[in-house]
Amino acid sequence: MSQASFVGDTVTAVCRDARDGAIYAGQGLGHWGVKMQRSRDDGATWEELAAPAFPAIEGAESHQTKDGKPWPMRVEQLWTIVASNASRPGELWCGTVGGALFRSRDHGASWEFCRALWEHPSRAEWFGGGADVPAIHSVCVHPEDPDDVVVGVSCGGVWRTRDGGASWTLGGKGMFAAFMPEARKFDTAIQDPHRLAQCDAAPDRLWCQHHNGAFVSDDRGETWRSIDVPPSVFGFAVAAHPRDADTAWFVPAKKDEERVPVDAAVVVTRTRDNAASFEQLREGLPQAFAYDIVLRHALAVDATGSQLAFGSSTGGLWVSEDGGDRWSMVDARLPPVYTVAID
Amino acid sequence: MVTVEFTKNLARHVECPSKRVAGATVAEALDAYFAEIPAVKAYVLDEQGAVRHHVVVFVDGAMVPRKQALSEPLSEGSVVSVMQALSGG
Structure with missing residues (x-):
């Protein structure tokens, strides 16, 4: 650990822009x-934008949430900041708690409200998961086409634009929501994907840790196949290998009503065969009396797929240099870790 | 003229010295202040122009209900104090 910024304040999102190092x-x-x-x-000094x-x-x-609470429209939290691709230096996306998506074209100096998504008729069905208001947590920009963007919303499903945000279509077919009445279990507009992860080498392949299961898509989020992730299909975090479409990592927890690791043992679960099988990786991770939850932005993989890092709700931070086979704990006692990024 | 002052806790995040400004209401006084130091505005008001949910305004030592705060009238020499509501933690 070599540097700390904003000590004593909450940081809810972080992005290292590989294009210019910001x-x-x-x-x-x-x-x-x-x-x-x-x-x-590199974090020595900061400027407010x-x-x-x-x-x-x-x-x-006088605006109200879906369940009738007063909510004057305001951004409640900056939840994810994502750099667009190399063809558009300075373009960034930001998903927020409140349910609005924003784009900057000038390195964050100014932000445009994505009105087309907000005004989509199905957006009115969204509601909050773990908050009073819905929230956009995942933004997956196509590596070759910056106008092709998939976003994940809790609870509002999976959305895709192919024209840079001018129009949006709702994907997410195959996801199911046990928190809804049976008649609306498969309603795509109210699904609770906790996190989406894109394989950069094969961006049609998306992985999802959902409130009620884990899913994989081969058509960029339009349809999804439920997969069985041991030891549990509940969790928040998922990471996709940037080069190998068949490899992904999850960090499961027991279930939504018991948000602790299964058997109080931290495990990272990896597939290398497109979810046909999973390995439970435990070497170097606490295996007794561990109550660490890994939140949705707190697992990261580098551009090679070999280095990973994750932080926990109880302030643990672990890194792996070999794709998750072995882990080592960073020597620090941190506050709850919300978000992890790797250079 | 009236005085606008802020809790010292805000100075951790943004420079916000006390200032004497013109204004017949809290809104006018704050507008005058923000005209001089624009960076303070987003700390006190949300994007809809309302006093932030856990910010509380006092006029001459009396707490003003949040939703009425901006229209609260001021007198010559009034002191507007912008503080953190304890409801916010």
């Missing part, structure tokens, strides 16, 4: 709202 950090300052910070010197924000909307003060 680091973006989304802060949640409680009383003072959400803030966007950027460093161009304009934070993504809803446009001023007439009558916003």
Whole structure:
């Protein structure tokens, strides 16, 4: 551990932009709202940028959530910051708690509200999972086509644009929601994907850790196949190998009503054969009295697929240099880890 | 003229010295302040222009209900104090 920034404040999202080396950090300052910070010197100094924000909307003060609570439209949390691809330096996406998606075309200096997604008729069906309002947590930009973007929403399903956000289609067929009445179990507009992960070498292949299971897609999120991830299909985090479409990692927890590792033992589960089989990787991870939960942005893999890192709700941080075969704990006692990025 | 001041806790995040400004209401006084130091605005008001949910405004030492705070009238020499609501932790 060599450096700490924003000590004492909450950082809810972080992005290392491989194109220019900038680091973006989304802060949640409680009383003072959400803030966007950027460093161009590896975190030595930071500058505050304009934070993504809803446009001023007439009558916003009387707006209500799906279940009838007053909610004046405001960005509650910056939840994911994602760099677009190499063809558009300076283009970034930001998903928020509140359910709005934003794009910057100027290295975060300003943010555009993605109105087309917000105004899609099915968006009105979204509701919050673990929060009063829905939230966009995953943004997967096609490596060759920056206008082709898939986003994941809790609870609002899987959405894709092929025209840079001007229009959106709802995917997610095959996902199921046990938290809904039977008649709406397969409703694609209210699914709770906890996290989406894209294989950069084969971007039609997406992996999903969902509230009620784990899924894989071969058509960029349109349809999904349920997969059996031992020791449990519940969890938050998933990472896709950037080069090998058949390899992915999950960090399961017991179930939604018991958010602890199965048998109080931390395990990373890896498939290398497109979910036909899984290995439970435990070497170097705590195997007794461990109550670490790995949140959805807290598992990361590098551009080679060999280095991984994950942090936990109880402040543990582990790294692997061999694709997850062996892990070592970073020597630090951290606050709860929300998000991990690898250079 | 009135005085606008902020909890010292805010100075950790953004420079916000006390200032004397013109204004017949809290909204006018804050607008005048933000015109001088724009960076403070997003810490106090949300994007819809409302006082943030866990920010509380006092006028001359009296707490003003959040939803009425911006229209609260001021007198010559009033002091507007922007504080953290304990409801926010």
